[in-house]
Amino acid sequence: xxxxxxxxxxxxxxxxxxxxxxxxxxxxxxxxxxPDVNKEKGAEQKFREATEAYEVLSDSGKRxxxxxxxxxxxxxxxxxxxxxxxxxxxxGGHRININFEDIFGDSHGFMGxxxxxxxxxxxxxxxxxxxRGTGRSSGFRSYxxxxxxxxxxEHEVMLDFMEAIKGAERDVVIQEQAAGGKSSRQxxxxxxxxxxxxxxxxxxxxxxxxxxxxxxxxxxxxxVKKHLxxxxxxDDIHLDLxxxxxxxxxxxxxxxxxxxxxxxVTIPPGVAGGRRLRLKGKGIxxxxxxxxxxxxxxxxxxxxKNVSSKGRELLEKFREVEDYDPRRDVLWx
Numbered sequence: 001x002x003x004x005x006x007x008x009x010x011x012x013x014x015x016x017x018x019x020x021x022x023x024x025x026x027x028x029x030x031x032x033x034x035p036d037v038n039k040e041k042g043a044e045q046k047f048r049e050a051t052e053a054y055e056v057l058s059d060s061g062k063r064x065x066x067x068x069x070x071x072x073x074x075x076x077x078x079x080x081x082x083x084x085x086x087x088x089x090x091x092g093g094h095r096i097n098i099n100f101e102d103i104f105g106d107s108h109g110f111m112g113x114x115x116x117x118x119x120x121x122x123x124x125x126x127x128x129x130x131x132r133g134t135g136r137s138s139g140f141r142s143y144x145x146x147x148x149x150x151x152x153x154e155h156e157v158m159l160d161f162m163e164a165i166k167g168a169e170r171d172v173v174i175q176e177q178a179a180g181g182k183s184s185r186q187x188x189x190x191x192x193x194x195x196x197x198x199x200x201x202x203x204x205x206x207x208x209x210x211x212x213x214x215x216x217x218x219x220x221x222x223x224v225k226k227h228l229x230x231x232x233x234x235d236d237i238h239l240d241l242x243x244x245x246x247x248x249x250x251x252x253x254x255x256x257x258x259x260x261x262x263x264x265v266t267i268p269p270g271v272a273g274g275r276r277l278r279l280k281g282k283g284i285x286x287x288x289x290x291x292x293x294x295x296x297x298x299x300x301x302x303x304x305k306n307v308s309s310k311g312r313e314l315l316e317k318f319r320e321v322e323d324y325d326p327r328r329d330v331l332w333x
Contacts, residue, residue, distance in 0.1 A: 004071050007053035015067070019058065026054035150177065150211030154219045159192065161227035165259050165284055167194035174218060177209040190220055195235070195284050198224040230259065235284040235293030242302045243267060258282045258295050265297055273301035 008015050011025040032038060033047040056062045056074070065073045157170045170190050177183050190204060200222045208216025231238040237259055247254070251269035255262055258279065265277055276298045283293025307315070 005049065007057055007066060010049055010053040011057065017057075022054065022057050026050055026058075148211050149213040150209035150216040152216040152219055153208045154221065156221045156223060157190070157192070158223045158225065159196070160225055161230060161232075162259070163192070164196050164198075164222065164224040165194065167196075168192045170220075172218070172220070174207065188218075190218075192220075192222065193287055195287055196222045196224070197232075198222065229257070232284070235286050235291070237283045237293065237295040239295065239297050240300055241265075241297045242300045243271075245301065245303050248273070248299075248301045256297055259284065267299070271299055271301075273299060275299050 008017070011017075011022065011029065013021055013025050017025070029050040030047065033043045033050065035044045035047060038047075056066050062074075153174050153176065155172050155174060157172070159168060168191075170192060171187055172190050173185055173187050175183055176186055188204075188207060190202070192202065196202070202220040202222065204218040204220060206215040207218035229239060239256060241254065241256055243254065246252075247267050248271050249269065251267050251271070253264050253266055256265050260282065263279065263282065265279070267277075276296045279295040279297065281292045282295035285292045304311075
């Protein structure tokens with residue numbers, strides 16, 4: 001029999017590598033050599049070899065023994081082979097007990113392959129009947145004594161701007177998949193919390209597909225329509241407010257909309273176009289930190305397109321009596 005390689009060499013790490021470095025090294029090798037991804041000769045063996053190394057070095061007790069005594073401490077039927085019961089055996093014939101969901105995030109986080117496929121490549125035990133012509137099980141796999149949960153379901157909902165701000169409810173029809181392969185339709189009411197953003201995902205626990213370890217989750221993707229005049233930036237709201245020459249010169253009070261209703265703003269005398277007024281707390285309520293954003297009113301001075309003869313006369317008089325030159329202090333003068 002060929003001599004077993006040093007586990008640290010297999011993962012390409014130093015002997016004082018941290019737990020995180022061990023996990024990251026194994027993740028890279030598993031993605032590279034998984035039999036469903038790499039069809040080259042010897043890839044499956046390298047995958048098993050890396051899994052065996054990780055199974056030992058990720059366990060502090062086993063790693064300590066390995067550092068002291070090497071492979072001899074795990075002598076037996078050999079890691080990486082199949083046990084008599086059809087499961088995947090680790091060093092010394094024990095069953096490998098790796099939490100793949102912890103390594104790869106969730107059942108969809110490994111090159112688009114589910115936990116089922118990852119474990120199958122290791123020779124893990126499968127439940128349920130076989131699919132025709134493939135030899136694969138249509139059921140869910142249990143591994144290391146932990147039953148797999150059902151897969152997540154995804155659904156997209158479209159929200160009006162104010163629904164996203166205030167919160168809403170949606171009836172969602174889902175096609176759920178049971179462990180036996182049967183599917184059924186179910187309508188559930190989903191509560192959309194206030195303040196959701198375009199593209200934000202909401203997780204509804206245990207409303208996904210069924211599995212021996214419980215149901216997966218329902219992932220709601222929120223799409224938000226643009227508003228006619230409100231613009232959102234984080235938790236703040238922005239609004240353009242046209243004002244007249246008279247309002248810009250003399251000031252005044254103007255009613256403006258906010259996401260919580262109408263309010264009155266005061267235009268200061270002599271205001272320039274482009275200035276913005278802040279309405280504190282009139283933005284979006286943030287459910288996570290308990291704070292509310294602000295609303296910013298952007299002033300746009302709009303002169304009349306057509307001036308009456310009387311208006312022109314008054315403006316001419318204004319020009320005569322007011323010694324005002326807006327370009328008096330510009331740099332080029």
